Structure formats: C-alpha cells, structure tokens
Amino acid sequence: MWKAWVGFNFSHSLGLVMFGFGCIAVGLSLRSLALPKAALLVPVGIGASYYLLAARYWFRVPAIACAAGTLWFIIGWWVY
Helix, strand or coil: CHHHHHHHHHHHHHHHHHHHHHHHHHHHCHHHHCCCHHHHHHHHHHHHHHHHHHHHHCCHHHHHHHHHHHHHHHHHHHHC
16 A cells, blocks of 8 residues: 555656646747747646645645746746
C-alpha cells in the first residue's frame, strides 16, 4: 500500500511539474506562437482546478502556491 501511495503522489506531482515546464516554455516563445488570447485561459482553468483540489484535500502551503500560480496566469492573460 505504501508503494502505491508514493507512486500515486510522485506521478501526480510529476504531472504538475511538467505542466509548469510546459507553461514556461509557451511563455518564453509566446510571440512566435501567435496564440489567440482565449487559448491562454486553458492554464488558468487548470491552475484553478489545482487550487480547488489543494484547498479541499491538501495542506495550506500547496493551496497558497496554487492560488499564487493561478493569479500569475490571470495576470499574464490580462497583460497579453
């Protein structure tokens, strides 16, 4: 059971890290991609989903981090 728990947590945190790297990569090449502004709402929605999960099931620190990340996505969307 412990191995399953560790594997579950590792796989989901790896997915969160890969999502972050993907957002950073898109952010660094945003001008060359020419994405419509509505496409940038996808990371906002995913960030909000992670925040809701963190607020419901996790500790306070992950919830604050997810809220901060989602806020930066919203600011980036607004600035773009």
